[in-house]
Amino acid sequence: MTVSAALALSLCASPASAATIGGVIGWGKQDYAITVPPSNVLSGVSAVSAxxxxxxxxxxGVVFAWGANNWSANVVPADAKSGVSQISSGWGHELALKNGKVIAWGNNWYGQTTLPASVSSGVIAISTSNMHSLALKQGGQVVSWGTRTDVPAAAQSGVTxxxxxxxxxLVLKNGGxxxxxxxxxxxTTVPAGxxxxxxxxxxxFNHSLALKDxxxxxxxxxxxxQTTVPDAALSDVAGIDAGFNHNLAFKTNGDIIAWGANFVGESTLDGVCGPVLAVxxxxxxxxxxxxxPGALC
Structure with a gap:
């Protein structure tokens, strides 16, 4: 549930920069063929969000969606079929960012797709989770909606x-x-350092990750x-993403690291290999x- 600080993001996924173009690979849960990416996302993809x-x-700039289609989450609105710069997938609700404006569709049980007026312009990053969402405005102001609407004073400016x-x-401000x-x-008890x-x-879901040096x-x-970091993730890591109860990271050489829950193979890398550009x-x-994505391991 993240995005890189270099992109001024940190979503329910780890989007790649515009310079990283590849195809989607998936592993773990097989329900709804969710880990079998459709043929049209096997190349030319700049971001993926689970x-x-x-x-x-x-x-x-075009959003593609697949999976269970609960609450019509797979039905991408016309507005999100061109010019989109960022994506974030939640609990049956979806977000996209286009020209500074947040687009939302799908599950709205808790107001996840009822957007505040403040996210209709000037937004530079989005992130969504189970029942709430965040947006980052120009100038570093965080906006929150859904089940959690509170934003502390420290997150009203300077957030990246x-x-x-x-x-x-979690937010990042002045590198902290x-x-x-x-x-x-x-x-939410951030470790020293x-x-x-x-x-x-x-x-x-109930844990947090950070990347430093x-x-x-x-x-x-x-x-x-999920918070027992493996040795492979103690150096040379380029990107991270926390899932429900498991984590993914990738190294500067593109190698994948996975740890935490492994109920249906979500942390098993047998037959899964890099180099990857995002996770x-x-x-x-x-x-x-x-x-x-078709290269053999």
Whole structure:
């Protein structure tokens, strides 16, 4: 549930920059053929975002969606079929960013797609989770809607990256991590040492990730070892994404790292290999953006 700080983001997914174009690969949950990307997203994709039951991909400004189609989450509105720059997939609800304006569709049980007037212009980043969403405005102001609408004073300016978790949020300001919301598992108790130098953040359901000097830091719920960072993620990491109860990262050489829950193979890399350009962790599924998705491991 993230986006890179370099892009001033941090979504329910780890979108790639415009310079990274590849095809989507998937593994883990097989329900609704969610981990079998459709043929039209096997090349030319610049971002992928995994939600609970729907996956989004961005190709030349056009949003593609596949998965369960609960609440018509796979029915991409006409507005999101051109000129889109960012995507974020949630719990049956979806977000896209186009010319500074947030577009939303799908599940609206908790107001996730009832957009505040303030996100109709000037938005530079989006992030959504189960029941709430975040937007980042020019000047660094965070806007929140859905089940969680509170934004602390410290996140009203100067923020450069955002990430919406289950019932908590992470933002990046002056290279330091700020967190608020539920702290039932310590997911908003930011570890010492993350007040500067952090380059990416990602909020999972009840846990949090940060990237500093190529090393992954994790805190919060650890019932599936999702905050037990493997040795491979302690150096040379280029990108991160926290899913529901598992995590993905990729190294500077494109190697994939996965850890945490592994109920249906979401953290199993047998037959899955890089080099990848981005990763996105969903509920019990995982995705990568690979330059040649058909290359054998």
């Amino acid at each position: 939600g609970s039951t729907t996956v989004l991909a961005l190709q030349s 990256a955002i990430s919406a978790g289950g019932d908590h949020n 991590v700020l967190a608020w919301g539920s702290n039932a598992y310590g997911q 993350l007040s500067s130098g952090v380059t990416a953040i990602s909020a999972g 190529g090393r992954v830091y994790a805190w919060g719920q650890n019932n599936n070892q 996105s962790a969903g509920d019990n599924d995982s995705f990568g953006l690979k330059e040649d």
